[in-house]
Amino acid sequence: MAENHPKRRAFEFQKKPRRQQEEPRRKRTERQIAADKRRQAERAAEGFKKHSGEKTPERRMAAANGRVRITGLIVDELSRALKVILKFDGPADVLMKLFFKSNPQLGMRDRGLIAEGIYDALRRYGTLRAAMRPVHPDRAPRLAALTVLARQHGIDALSPSSIGSEEGPLKNVLAFDVSKAPAHVQAELPQWLFDLIEAQYPDSQALYAAMKEGAPLDLRVNLLKATREEVLAELAKNGVEAYSTPLSPDGVRLPTKPGLTRWPIYQDGLVDVQDEGSQLIARLLTPRRREMICDFCAGAGGKTLALGALMRSTGSLYAFDVNEKRLAGLAPRMRRAGLSNVHPVAIKSEADPRVRRLANKFDRVLVDAPCTGSGTLRRNPDLKWRLSPEELDRINDIQKRVLESASRLVKKGGRLVYATCSLLKRENQDVVEAFLAEHPGWRLVPVKEVFEQQGIHFEPGQLERFEGYMQLLPHVNNTDGFFAAVLQRDE
Numbered sequence: 001m002a003e004n005h006p007k008r009r010a011f012e013f014q015k016k017p018r019r020q021q022e023e024p025r026r027k028r029t030e031r032q033i034a035a036d037k038r039r040q041a042e043r044a045a046e047g048f049k050k051h052s053g054e055k056t057p058e059r060r061m062a063a064a065n066g067r068v069r070i071t072g073l074i075v076d077e078l079s080r081a082l083k084v085i086l087k088f089d090g091p092a093d094v095l096m097k098l099f100f101k102s103n104p105q106l107g108m109r110d111r112g113l114i115a116e117g118i119y120d121a122l123r124r125y126g127t128l129r130a131a132m133r134p135v136h137p138d139r140a141p142r143l144a145a146l147t148v149l150a151r152q153h154g155i156d157a158l159s160p161s162s163i164g165s166e167e168g169p170l171k172n173v174l175a176f177d178v179s180k181a182p183a184h185v186q187a188e189l190p191q192w193l194f195d196l197i198e199a200q201y202p203d204s205q206a207l208y209a210a211m212k213e214g215a216p217l218d219l220r221v222n223l224l225k226a227t228r229e230e231v232l233a234e235l236a237k238n239g240v241e242a243y244s245t246p247l248s249p250d251g252v253r254l255p256t257k258p259g260l261t262r263w264p265i266y267q268d269g270l271v272d273v274q275d276e277g278s279q280l281i282a283r284l285l286t287p288r289r290r291e292m293i294c295d296f297c298a299g300a301g302g303k304t305l306a307l308g309a310l311m312r313s314t315g316s317l318y319a320f321d322v323n324e325k326r327l328a329g330l331a332p333r334m335r336r337a338g339l340s341n342v343h344p345v346a347i348k349s350e351a352d353p354r355v356r357r358l359a360n361k362f363d364r365v366l367v368d369a370p371c372t373g374s375g376t377l378r379r380n381p382d383l384k385w386r387l388s389p390e391e392l393d394r395i396n397d398i399q400k401r402v403l404e405s406a407s408r409l410v411k412k413g414g415r416l417v418y419a420t421c422s423l424l425k426r427e428n429q430d431v432v433e434a435f436l437a438e439h440p441g442w443r444l445v446p447v448k449e450v451f452e453q454q455g456i457h458f459e460p461g462q463l464e465r466f467e468g469y470m471q472l473l474p475h476v477n478n479t480d481g482f483f484a485a486v487l488q489r490d491e
Contacts, residue, residue: 068153072162074110075145077103078117082148083141085118085382092122092382117148122381123212124151126188131176135169142166147173188212192389193374200425203475207423210475215378217254218245218479220274223309224338228252231271247456247477248279250306269336274302277472277479281368281419282306284450284470284484290315291363296406297321298344301330303368308339318362319344320355350405362409364416369399371420371427375481378474392426399431407439410489415445419484428483429469441491444468450486 081099085092096118100111121128121144128144135143143166150158150170163170178186184194187208198204221228228244231252235242240258245251252271260266260273282303287293287310295304298319308317317339321327324346334342347354372392373383403418410416418435420427436442446468451458462476470484 068113068157069159070113070149070153070157070162071159072164074113075142075149075158075162077106077110078114078145078149079142081114081118082121082144086121086125086141086144088382088386092118092380113149116152117145119214119381120152121145121148122385123377124188125381125385126185126190127176127178127181130181130185131173131178139166139169143169143173146170150174189384190387193384193387196424196426197374200423201473206475207473210473211377211381213378213474215275215474215480216478217257217260218274218276218279219252219254219260219271220248220279220306221250221252221271222269222305222337223250224313225268226265226270231265234265245276245279247458248276248283249454249456250309251276251279267336269338272302272305272333272337274306275480275482277421277477277482278302279306280451280456280470280472280479281366281417281482281484282310283454283456284419284447284486285364285366285415285417286450286454287311287317287364288315292316292318292361293364293366294318294320294358294362294406294409295366295368296350296409297368297370297402298327298330299323299368300326301333301342301344303366304330304342305333305337305339307366308334308337308342311341313339313341315341317342318358320347322347322349350402355405355409359408360411362411363414365406365409365414367403367406367416367418369402369418369420369427369431370395371399371422372424373421374423375421375472375474375483377481379480392424396426396431399427400434403431403435407435407442407487407489412489412491414489416442416487416489417484418487419482421480421482423471423473423481423483428471428485429466432469432485432487436487442487442489445486445488447484447486 081096084099085095096115100106100114106114128147131147132140132143146158146163146166147170151174155170155174182191183198184191187194187197187204188211189197189208197207201207219231221231228250232242232244235252235254240254241256242252242254245253251274253276265271285293285307287307289312291311292315293307293311295301295307295317298304298321301319304317304319311317319327319330319342321344327344327346330342330344334340345354372387372395373380374387377384399420407416418432422428432444436444447470448458448463448468451463463470468485470482472479472482474481
């Protein structure tokens with residue numbers, strides 16, 4: 001561990017106030033990011049501006065004989081939330097934050113119940129919609145809320161007053177025979193997306209089952225400040241269940257999701273939230289000290305930070321992105337991580353003049369391409385209902401342009417990693433194979449070879465089935481569905 005971060009400081013596990021001197025800058029960054037997201041969801045969020053009229057904070061659930069009891073107030077609030085979120089006019093996480101912000105009277109337990117209910121409704125929206133037909137649109141949100149809560153906690157957990165006149169319809173919905181529904185409904189997917197996945201994956205049933213469940217919380221240990229063993233020991237000392245990720249040498253997995261952002265080990269930059277699959281993509285780039293490296297689609301900078309740590313904060317690491325406000329959030333994260341080699345650069349497009357001026361300059365380039373996000377449906381279940389074949393066409397065109405432009409940055413003998421968080425071959429192998437067909441000076445480097453050079457070993461057959469590529473799967477690796485290809489420029 002770095003000498004300028006002594007253990008007694010880094011591992012004070014008790015919650016503490018954030019540093020006051022960093023507060024104004026951090027708040028500005030968060031406001032910029034939040035404002036950008038709110039604009040995307042502004043129309044949908046109008047439904048949250050009316051308060052329910054219940055102003056008194058009180059417990060909405062009570063334990064009786066070891067059971068959760070759910071009152072009409074919880075049903076009412078979940079119903080109001082679903083009425084807006086199930087229109088799919090904006091990202092569910094953004095709309096949910098706006099809902100809770102407009103309802104400050106809700107306690108933590110209430111928020112937990114409602115959030116769980118929202119995500120269950122999104123993950124199982126296909127069968128929920130099929131079971132509720134025909135239902136009048138005005139009654140649908142409340143019946144949906146009752147159905148979700150009954151599926152999660154049992155119908156006996158609902159108080160009679162919370163069910164009211166919906167007892168008959170609720171029992172009919174709960175009696176719905178899912179096995180008689182169409183295959184895409186059972187898979188909880190729209191027909192077009194189901195058809196694409198079904199054609200690709202022989203083990204699709206296991207994949208569908210995994211995508212209906214939640215995901216664990218993965219952390220990446222910042223090797224500039226701590227070791228994985230030190231972080232695991234501190235978590236264990238404070239009663240937090242955690243264990244090493246099976247593949248990433250830097251990963252820690254938590255089965256539960258505690259309030260991480262108030263922990264000193266997070267505030268002091270010893271850990272960052274990052275799915276194990278995302279950590280492995282950074283490893284595939286094999287960044288070295290003092291190299292010139294580019295994260296071409298950096299976004300909020302999760303992989304940028306991982307690359308910077310692997311470079312030991314040496315060399316030059318450029319973080320390009322077209323979203324200036326999102327990229328602005330990288331600066332405080334860099335400071336927290338102790339990185340001084342990162343250079344965020346906002347570009348107008350993949351053809352920006354600043355990109356052209358850096359042609360043939362980089363040893364390594366990561367292209368974390370825009371994609372459908374179909375590999376993240378455990379975390380973002382609303383995506384599958386907001387996507388469309390037309391959106392896939394649009395994204396696919398962008399992916400090809402981005403890869404073409406980014407490849408010009410790589411010097412002879414350098415490498416490029418093309419990555420997505422998609423399950424779809426059209427966004428992954430097809431894009432890479434089309435690029436290689438048009439660029440004979442490039443070749444595919446098998447990911448198994450790159451991983452084994454770093455002592456990372458997959459179970460037999462997990463990589464071989466994808467013929468040189470990496471395709472992580474929720475039901476196989478317990479990660480998001482990340483894809484990656486390593487490309488070498490030989491001439």
